[in-house]
Amino acid sequence: MTSPVVTWPEDAASMSEGERDVHVRFMREALVMAELALKTNEVPVGCVFVHDGKVIGRGMNATNASHNGTRHAEFIAISEILSSSTPKHHPSILQKCDLYVTIEPCIMCASLLRQFGVRKVWFGGGNERFGGTGGVLDIHLSNGRELGDKGEQRRIESDYEVSGGWLREEAIVFLRRFYVSGNEKAPEPKKEKKERVLKLDVEPVVKRAKVDG
Amino acid sequence: MQTTRGKLHPLKTALEIRSCDKLVDFYITVVPVKQSNTVLKIVRQAIPNDGGLDIQHLRRFAKLADLPPEVRATIAAARHVSPTITNTDTGEEEEGVGERVLLVGSINASTKDTLTELLAPVLETLALVVIQVPFLTPTSQEQATRWTARFWPTVYKKSNLFGPHPSLANRAMESIAGEVENWLGLAEEVAADAHEEGRGERVGVVVVERIEGVGRVLAVAADARWLDWPRETNGNVSAHAAMRGVGIVAVGLKAKENLKSDTLSASSASLPASIFRDEPIGETERAYFQPSDKKGYLCHELEIYCTHEPCVMCAMAIVHSRFGKLVFRRKMQRTGGVCADGELGHGLFWRKELNWTMLGWQWCPDGEDKDGEGAVDVNLNA
Ligand SMILES: [Zn+2]
Numbered sequence A: 001m002t003s004p005v006v007t008w009p010e011d012a013a014s015m016s017e018g019e020r021d022v023h024v025r026f027m028r029e030a031l032v033m034a035e036l037a038l039k040t041n042e043v044p045v046g047c048v049f050v051h052d053g054k055v056i057g058r059g060m061n062a063t064n065a066s067h068n069g070t071r072h073a074e075f076i077a078i079s080e081i082l083s084s085s086t087p088k089h090h091p092s093i094l095q096k097c098d099l100y101v102t103i104e105p106c107i108m109c110a111s112l113l114r115q116f117g118v119r120k121v122w123f124g125g126g127n128e129r130f131g132g133t134g135g136v137l138d139i140h141l142s143n144g145r146e147l148g149d150k151g152e153q154r155r156i157e158s159d160y161e162v163s164g165g166w167l168r169e170e171a172i173v174f175l176r177r178f179y180v181s182g183n184e185k186a187p188e189p190k191k192e193k194k195e196r197v198l199k200l201d202v203e204p205v206v207k208r209a210k211v212d213g
Numbered sequence B: 001m002q003t004t005r006g007k008l009h010p011l012k013t014a015l016e017i018r019s020c021d022k023l024v025d026f027y028i029t030v031v032p033v034k035q036s037n038t039v040l041k042i043v044r045q046a047i048p049n050d051g052g053l054d055i056q057h058l059r060r061f062a063k064l065a066d067l068p069p070e071v072r073a074t075i076a077a078a079r080h081v082s083p084t085i086t087n088t089d090t091g092e093e094e095e096g097v098g099e100r101v102l103l104v105g106s107i108n109a110s111t112k113d114t115l116t117e118l119l120a121p122v123l124e125t126l127a128l129v130v131i132q133v134p135f136l137t138p139t140s141q142e143q144a145t146r147w148t149a150r151f152w153p154t155v156y157k158k159s160n161l162f163g164p165h166p167s168l169a170n171r172a173m174e175s176i177a178g179e180v181e182n183w184l185g186l187a188e189e190v191a192a193d194a195h196e197e198g199r200g201e202r203v204g205v206v207v208v209e210r211i212e213g214v215g216r217v218l219a220v221a222a223d224a225r226w227l228d229w230p231r232e233t234n235g236n237v238s239a240h241a242a243m244r245g246v247g248i249v250a251v252g253l254k255a256k257e258n259l260k261s262d263t264l265s266a267s268s269a270s271l272p273a274s275i276f277r278d279e280p281i282g283e284t285e286r287a288y289f290q291p292s293d294k295k296g297y298l299c300h301e302l303e304i305y306c307t308h309e310p311c312v313m314c315a316m317a318i319v320h321s322r323f324g325k326l327v328f329r330r331k332m333q334r335t336g337g338v339c340a341d342g343e344l345g346h347g348l349f350w351r352k353e354l355n356w357t358m359l360g361w362q363w364c365p366d367g368e369d370k371d372g373e374g375a376v377d378v379n380l381n382a
């Protein structure tokens, strides 16, 4: 009852308060990175990698500054983890890491995480436009293969778990603030203008209710 | 460069592949020509807006003679034995003279009883039968012809809702056809270098800018996943050939920006340590690195030539970078993210829900040895 969260994700239902607070705390750290991106005119997505309860890498979107459309927060954070510590971390450390990212990883990043073998992904807002962990494709499950009518998905090597909806309202508000002004660097895509707007449906953001008791 | 010849095969989009065989059950009935308008009016009232289905690719009325033999047989059988025949005449009349067959509507849009009730009063002979018709509009004339012969007269509208517009795709193919072999040959060359020097898998890409029809290389990049990287892993995932190709183009753009801006010029001096391999490695990559003269946005409308079909990550990276055309030589059946007819089926080069689509081809050399020297492990993420 203490965490100032507007809506809890489904997965939070079965968690203890302490457990939920841990995830909210790390997601707040990811949001700090998203805010930093917003301040530097980047699409405001941020992330942190957590190993043994500690943040070991941070990333924010940097596509505009780098002129590289692949410099998403996840890439930046993994690069930091695997190149700037002394001694250097072995890449296999990622298999013991959880990723907290403010917006669902895109298809590209979902595949990156799969190939590096990240353990679990916690995200805020869903990504209906590019999402690779449920939004458009399910890259985290069987590399996104369609598995026929059987609802049960067979877990295969390098599949990873995903939990979405953590502080999603805040993550989406950042995106809205960015897209209202428009990514001035990007030319209009071939399709109609309206499709450029991120279709991240979010219920009206309710003012945080302080719950007594 | 090389003397082998080959052919460009346009890639099929996910929608094209899925629309191929999708059929739906429709009622049809025989209608005297004179009554066709009356009957159609009744049908349109009974099933407004065709029940929400788009059937503009299907002829509404067809001559019996134009229908596939199976459909004619079904109709004939129904006219003689169907219990829905209300006023059967002798059945001796000559087949099809003064008659048309009407595509009534989807079996989900109305029931046989309802239709019988509405149509029996105006149709002397009512033979309502169910046949299968193609659900989606055809994407080529050949497909329309095939469907007409098998199911129901189908019209090709010279447009493609499920992929790039045919005439646009053809023009684009002509614009690159003469150069493909050359660029792919160059990609093969750097791929072989990287493989031999042990810094990467045998995968390479060439990024080409086309100005007024003339192609020019901006970047050549080979896989560098094993460069300064422990072997017991998947390698440096961010150093796949396509990621490096994109990265090298970006470095070119950045350098241009720094040249023009005094304030930013210092920033390139001390690059922080990173896993990215965005600088040309080896002789060939360095020789061909030549930033664009244009002030471009990412890899907007550039062309990428790949020795192997890029993995899911690289395919999406190519979409994010807004390439205009993609050509690869060897299909990666298990791991490729570009094709819609591989094991994954993602077809990322052209998906409606993504904000960018491009044209894609596989280049197949003539002759037996399709993969040549460049075959890689089937499970490799290229
Ligand atoms: Zn991403």
Ligand SMILES: [Zn+2]
Residues within 6 Å of the ligand: B240, B241, B242, B310, B311, B312, B313, B314, B315, B381, B382
């Ligand atoms: Zn790749």
